[in-house]
Amino acid sequence: MTLIETQQDRTDLPLVAIPSVFDDMIEPLREAFPLLDGIARVRMHTDHTFDTHEFVERCAGAQAVIVINVHISDAMLTELAGHVRVLAFGGTGVASYVNLDLAAKLGVRICNVRHYGDAAVAEFAFALMLEITRRVGALDRQLRDGSWDGAPGLDLNGRTLAIVGLGGIGGTVARIANGFGMHVTAWDSGRGDPARFVTHNVAPVPTLTELFAGADVVSVHMPLTDETHGMITSEHLDAMRPGTIFINTARAEVIASGALEKRLARGDIPAGLDVFDTEPLPADSPLRSMPNLVLTPHVAWRSDGANRNLTRQCVESIASYFTGGDYNAVTPGVAWNTGK
Structure with a gap:
């Protein structure tokens, strides 16, 4: 130093x-x-x-x-x-x-x-999606360990991306998703210009429950405020179909305390998480041992x-x-x- x-x-x-x-x-x-x-x-x-x-x-x-x-x-x-x-x-x-x-x-x-960092966070959200769908990091480790087995992947093209919060970052995510050929939906607080749904080629969805239920991928991009604290509840998370990918590069606290951990523990949805209720993530956190997760140390903004x-x-x-x-x-x- x-x-x-x-x-x-x-x-x-x-x-x-x-x-x-x-x-x-x-x-x-x-x-x-x-x-x-x-x-x-x-x-x-x-x-x-x-x-x-x-x-x-x-x-x-x-x-x-x-x-x-x-x-x-x-x-x-x-x-x-x-x-x-x-x-x-x-x-x-x-x-x-x-x-x-x-x-x-x-x-x-x-x-x-x-x-x-609108572009930085949006690109990182896609890095998490791609790691889950195409497993590049895991395949790199596999090859270095001497295996040529490979692994099947999933297309993002043609799938539905649901964005929670269509602000600066959410709008950038939508633009990138359009380039991937995804169908993009979003729920927003309603404080911004409604025209941005048209600008970003996004279909508005009236409730979070409907948004989560119709998604193949959910990506959270809400700021943390008194109003947004705990706004995503167990009901919303339970609406996700098995196999839905959940991405959070926003703030962990916008999800009701304990709700996401409980949902992920069922093991039927993969997730990419860059933010956590306690940071650094405690060594004894159950999230560390869940095989269906990609975890990164709050670096989307860097x-x-x-x-x-x-x-x-x-x-x-x-x-x-x-x-x-x-x-x-x-x-x-x-x-x-x-x-x-």
């Missing part, structure tokens, strides 16, 4: 701490640092830590923190609020990473990033293009806060020029 700092001589400027970062985000972040010239100085640790004590220690003296894939507990947030005025998260669904109500009470602004968009938005939100703006603010916090 090394330490990267900017404008070290400008002690009159507020400090931005980046206590934890992935290797592939270091250079995109450095490219965005000029946005803070004359506004704030930066201290970035160039490794990734899940250790909460170490994370908080690395934030010492900072008024702003960029948070990359680290869950901020209530205890951490309360401690950080002694000097941190803004937390910029490298993700969209920040409600699963920090207590927004507590942040508002403590006067800490929470910022997210938006539409930074690509070169998404990294550039994400890191720049994080830096822009910090710059905006210190200059009186509200770019990507989820909670208002206290204005920088008024103090606490």
Whole structure:
């Protein structure tokens, strides 16, 4: 681990701490640092830590923190609020990473990033579908182990893909699915423009139960909010026919607690999961031993293009806060020029 700092001589400027970062985000972040010239100085640790004590220690003296894939507990947030005025998260669904109500009470602004990885997440959803239908990874391991047996696959062409949430990512998934020759259906919250169903060649379905019942593949693309928490229930999951493929690259918490694990335990549907109720996924999780699953460690959002968009938005939100703006603010916090 090394330490990267900017404008070290400008002690009159507020400090931005980046206590934890992935290797592939270091250079995109450095490219965005000029946005803070004359506004704030930066201290970035160039490794990734899940250790909460170490994370908080690395934030010492900072008024702003960029948070990359680290869950901020209530205890951490309360401690950080002694000097941190803004937390910029490298993700969209920040409600699963920090207590927004507590942040508002403590006067800490929470910022997210938006539409930074629509293509990255959509492509990864298809990577999971293709691993389930064509087993490329498993076939690679099989061949390396000396076998030439191969395995039968399934076509996506001609099958029905049901999308839960037709926003930026869901719309990109629909576009890709059309290229595969799939029949695409979707249910959406109704807050967006209804014309996007026509734009993306998607057939609307009025209820989630009907959507799940008519699908060959279900792909979830809803953000986590108070309204969407637990919105997919056991009833919806039970409506899936045996053999239906279930994909979740959104948030695990949009599914009612325990409902998906119970459905998958029946063993009659395969699934590709990139998100989990507890992350990292516990070593004793029953999901790890289910043979009908493809599991990945919440990486759908990580690509070169998404990294550039994400890191720049994080830096822009910090710059905006210190200059009186509200770019990507989820909670208002206290204005920088008024103090606490």
